[in-house]
Amino acid sequence: MIDKIAASIDEALQDVPDGATVMIGGFGTAGIPNELIEGLIRQGARDLTIVNNNAGNGDHGLAALLKTGRVRKVICSFPRQVDSHVFDELYRSGKLELELVPQGNLAERIRAAGAGIGAFFCPTAFGTELAKGKETREIGGRQYVLEYPIHAELALIKAEAGDRWGNLVYRMSARNFGPVMATAAKKTVATVHRIVELGELDPEAIVTPGIFVNKIVKIERVATKAGGFRKAA
Template sequence: MINKIAASVADALADVRDGATVMIGGFGTAGIPDELIAGLIAQGAKDLTVVNNNAGNADVGLAAMLKAGRVRKIICSFPRQADSYVFDELYRSGKIELELVPQGNLAERIRAAGAGIGAFFTPTGYGTELAKGKETREINGKHYVLELPIYGDVALIKAECGDRWGNLTYRKAARNFGPVMAMAAKKTVATVHEIVELGGMNPEHIVTPGIFVHQIVKIDRVATQAGGFKQAVA
């Protein structure tokens, strides 16, 4: 019987190795799998390459992982923002490597990995520092840059609902990079707020099929006094 429900975050992340390339879903603070990030910090894997749209906020989540010294390199499209002081300090002191990728290119490079595309040409970045050292080509009078796929050893994503086969749906903008990262990684771990019985999800509503998901972990939502939500590992 296929059952991809993990007993805990720790169990789901136990085999993440040092030096792994870790894809982390999220856009800004939307769809960040905070519990999985915290679990990976506790697990102890280091010398990681992290793929994310951003480079962390304040000193929580991804920023906490950077602060703990676990990340060697980050591949992202938007590393600097008002509260990215952890990344700023590490980068300025030469303690972290940055590969800056335009957001559309980032999404397409991840998608290409999942789709089995060896490389693709894009006009984005042509004539800039981002194209330095890369193959360029003129196609029908327009200049393009060759970009390579980004593969992950593991993808950490946040979903809304799942079943024991690993089929996933997402909540609004929390969907962002999750689906393409699930396709591009050797192993995908997702948190969900609800686990339903097989057949309980409308097949037309499933965004990430279970074939791309290896383990899911249920995370409870608990209402706070402020009227928002906080999350705790079930």
């Protein structure tokens, strides 16, 4: 019987190796799998390459992971914002490597990995520092830059609901990078707020099929100071 439900986050992440490339879903704070990031911090893997749209906010989530000093490199499209002081300090002191990738290219490079595409030409970044050292080619009178896929050993994503086969649905903008990252990693771990019975999810509404998911872990919604619950981002 196929059952991808893990008893805990620690169980789901126990075998993350040092030197792994880890994709982490989310767009800003929407869809960030904070509980999985905390689990990765507890797990202790070092020399990591992190792939995310951003490079952390404040002192929590991805920023907390960077603060441990166990991340060697960040691949992202938007590293700096008003509260990215952890990233700023590490990068400026030479303790963290950055590969800056335009957002559309980032999504397509991840998608290409999942689709088995060896490389692709894209016009974005031609003539800029981001194209330095890369092959370029004129196609149909327009200049293009050769880009390669981004593969990962692990993807950490946040979904709204899933079943024991690993089929996932998302909540609104929390969907963002999760679906493509799930296809591009050797192992995908997802948190969900609801685990439903097989057949309860409408097949037409399933965004990430279970074939791309290895483990799911149920988490609770986070209570707010006002006594209510914060909606899943």
